[in-house]
Amino acid sequence: MAKKSNRRPVHGVLVLDKPLGLSSNQALQQAKRLFNAAKAGHTGALDPLATGVLPLCFGEATKFSQYLLDADKGYLATFRLGLETASGDLDADVVAEADASAITGQQVEAAVAQFRGAIEQVPPMFSALKHQGQPLYKLARSGQQIERAPRQVTLYDYRVTEFRPGPQAELDVVIHCSKGTYVRSLALDLGYKLGVGATVVKLRRSQAGPFTLAQVVTLEQLAELAEAGPEVLDGCLQPVDAPVDSLPQVELPESSCFYFRQGQAVLEQKVYRFAKEGDKVRVFSEAGDFLGIGEVEASGRVAPRRVVSCG
Structure with a gap:
């Protein structure tokens, strides 16, 4: 029987100040242990002799890591x-x-x-x-x-x-x-x-991408915060949609959210006020829950492209 992991679900983006001498993966593993996170990945390697902005995606945020890999x-x-x-x-x-x-x-x-x-x-x-x-x-x-x-x-x-x-x-x-x-x-x-x-x-x-040195947190700071509990540590995380914050935002009525989460395109004609066919948009519920990334189709339909399971 496979051993059950005691790691916890953590969702969001940590803007780490990668320290001198560590590889990006070594820095990632240290941060992942401090958060006791089930899933995490970095968004493009920095050399061991480099320091600075290293966004780490946790949980559902890993679905959007490519946006940071492709970013300036x-x-x-x-x-x-x-x-x-x-x-x-x-x-x-x-x-x-x-x-x-x-x-x-x-x-x-x-x-x-x-x-x-x-x-x-x-x-x-x-x-x-x-x-x-x-x-x-x-x-x-x-x-x-x-x-x-x-x-x-x-x-x-x-x-x-x-x-x-x-x-x-x-x-x-x-x-x-x-x-x-x-x-x-x-x-x-x-x-x-x-x-x-x-x-x-x-x-x-x-x-x-959208992250700068003004947002970084060091491993030493994380270690201190970890002693106060996971809720305090999680306060260092940027939202799951932070990697795609530049995309336009659309809110779906609750009646459409279920179908979007199931992978079905939903009708939202108001999207044409700020987007055109083929554009990617961030999709939220009216309650403010981030649902994922959609693509605008003809007649105002929004088709799911990346759906998250946390809200």
Whole structure:
């Protein structure tokens, strides 16, 4: 007989401040244990040497994690010129060094400007992308190099906030980018452009979709709150619909909620006041319970696409 789990149902989004040195999965497992949660998942890995915004989806919120995986991201980073490592950060061996004393702030500004907008970026070998079922970082650690196809990403904002000249000059940058952008690749490419190499020495994610550093909670804070009981701990959670908060909202009469929950399209003609056919909407009951995500069909019908079982 399978052992019955004593973990409790927890639903919502925790905006964790991932600590330095932990993988995203290690941080997730620690948070999951503190909540004693039955189900949880993270929404896109951060490197062990990165900190900052790591949304964790619990319970029914995991149904909307893809929205956060696909969302734009923001970063605060420090690049060191004159130093190049195998991984593009300080988590791997140094492969080249150079004197960056001659590099000026104007040169750095001009080089950074060339990477703004839509660019082609080659993912680093030290990444979670897979080749024939194996993560690239495992192949990289065994000394293998695999050809990687460039990907198009968009840098909406990429600017230098401070430059500190010297043999190993450093620059602080602010980045707002599309999903799939590798900050380590930005550092490597900038180093190549300047001819002295570069690597990431500090990386902090400042935004993931709708979530920012203003909302983060640390593992230490969670551990303290856990001593006061699960109700206090659950107060740290964002609502289940937080990952899709940007979608328009529609309220269904109670007579339609049952059918929506059963997977049937329901008539709600008022939806055309703010949405058109094919649009996704957040669906609530008149009592304020979140029912899930629907898609607007012809004649004002709303078809269920993701239905939640908690209200």
